Amino acid sequence: MRNRRIFLLMCTILVIYLGLAAKIGYYQMVRGQEIARKATAMRSRQIELKEYHRGDILDRNLLPLTSTQVCNAVYCLPSQIIEYYKQQNPSYLMNSDEDILFAVAKEIASLLEPGDINDIYRKILRGYRMGTPMVRIASDLSRSEVSKINNSDMTGIVVAPMLKRYRDDGFCSHIIGYVSGGDDFRGETGLEKIYNSVLNEYSSPYQELVSVVDARGAVIEGLMFKIRMEQEKQQAAVVSTIDKRIQEMVESALDAGVEKGAAVVLDIETREILALASRPTFSPYDLERIIEHDTRSSFTNRALTSYHPGSLFKIFLTAAALEEKVLDLDDRFNCQGSYTFNPEVTISCWHEEGHGNMSFEEAFAGSCNPAFIEIGLRLGRTKLMEYAQKLRLCDSTINGFDYKSSSFIHINPGQPALGNASLGQQGVMLNPLQLSSLIATIADDGYWAPPSIVRYTIGQDGKARSVAGLEKEAVLSRDTCRKVQRLMEQVVNQGTGKTASIPETPVAGKTATSQTGVFKNDEEILNAWFGGYFPADNPRWAVVVLVEEGESGASDAAPVFRKIATGMVNCFSMIPQSNTNFTK
Structure with a gap:
């Protein structure tokens, strides 16, 4: 009788273990990728690593002629900044969100060479009102600027790489052309202009800046950021004959x-x-300097x-x-x-x-x-x-x-x-x-x-x-x-x-x-x-x-x-x- 009870107990334990193993296997094998995506999403912030969210111009062998040069850019997280300031200093509760963002813009400007307070404020405020998780403030940062930002104690400010649309040396510029600046960028000359509608069809998801966040979703200070990049299918591109x-x-x-x-x-x-x-x-x-001073018809x-x-x-x-x-x-x-x-x-x-x-x-x-x-x-x-x-x-x-x-x-x-x-x-x-x-x-x-x-x-x-x-x-x-x-x-x-x-x-x-x-x-x-x-x-x-x-x-x-x-x-x-x- 005693042996029978032990046998039944062992069978029960085995069934429980098999059930747990099956459940774990289900979550790992069947829903593993879905769970991983959700976990990443909980600790991720979208970031645009390209200078312009726009399709690329490629050579005949599908090598990119645009978006090939990497530089450092500084980004900020407007919503997190406002939340942090209000929690850390109750006096800020009396201030409007705009006042807080202007103070942040002033602090960021002091770290850049030179830093335009009004321009930085405009970018942050626009991104905040549009609900943009991360706003690019400036790009092409010097080593000195990167060092100043990294050594500052500012919250919600991140230095990350950015793919510049064009090379600094003007490579292939008479063929590629250029896009206008501002928020509604469009092709002004060259292939950028001729195929503007094609290149603007680009709809690949933004890359993600992965960070460790706390229960409130705020980035935990002192921990490193990682950029998660997914291999995307080629879309909204112009394939040129150029080698x-x-x-x-x-x-x-x-x-x-x-x-x-x-x-x-x-x-x-x-x-x-x-x-x-x-x-x-x-x-x-x-462009501005060339238009004003060029005497060689560049x-x-x-x-x-x-x-x-x-x-x-x-x-x-x-x-x-x-x-x-x-x-x-x-x-x-x-x-x-x-x-x-x-x-x-x-x-x-x-x-x-x-x-x-x-x-x-x-x-x-x-x-x-x-x-x-x-x-x-x-x-x-x-x-x-x-x-x-x-x-x-x-x-x-x-x-x-x-x-x-x-x-x-x-x-x-x-x-x-x-x-x-x-x-x-x-x-x-x-x-x-x-x-x-x-x-x-x-x-x-x-x-x-x-x-x-x-x-x-x-x-x-x-x-x-x-x-x-x-x-x-x-x-x-x-x-x-x-x-x-x-x-x-x-x-x-x-x-x-x-x-x-x-x-x-x-x-x-x-x-x-x-x-x-x-x-x-x-x-x-x-x-x-x-x-x-x-x-x-x-x-x-x-x-x-x-x-x-x-x-x-x-x-x-x-x-x-x-x-x-x-x-x-x-x-x-x-x-x-x-x-x-x-x-x-």
């Missing part, structure tokens, strides 16, 4: 020695813009600004003349140092002594002005304009981007005007992107397509939406383009473009030095150009470099091209004969 690695190379090459200028890298196969940069650049955080995107293209126009003229069969590679020319239209009008060659008797291949490699004036006269004004339209020289289309082009080709009647236009001067204005498109057409055996800068957008639902497809159009014969390709390769191997050559990778290109008609210290200001593609035997990338106020394309622009091309070759470990597309 961040190449953009970095281009900007670095310009920074190394170009005060004013631009560079463009175009994928020949897809016509996607892999890099586009302009100098000087600007920081979106320094906001101007020189890659989309029109200039006389100079001898780069000779690439087009050669293609048109060959296509129209008014020029043969075996034709010979005689340069005496100038071309005389009449006793009053003479156009000089850059080589004052003259090139003498030479083949057209030599004239192209040496960029002889009189030879190209004669070719332009052979082609004629009407045909030149027809081919300019056929090759879309002035086309301003960029898939995924809006801009107003000031490019034009307008040739006045008369041989001198046609001769000047044939040299890419009077009556001809094109921008670096349009010239890179021309070079890509030649390198692609005569196929033209508009460049693009956005691949697709990602909506709030996480679905991708394509911006535009690729449709190529044949505008030149393959035979003509192959001839021009060989000529451009000879420029780098034997002519004025030797300074653009890179080891073990064949390059094709053309130098140019264009006149501006503007004088400084009694000398005319010149713009230096180099446009080309590589590898020459398997064209993959077209690059155009502009250096304002340079001496010559060979001495100023070609070395920048070489630096960009060398960096790309090294980055992608390119094998010249490979058909691999090294950009995704």
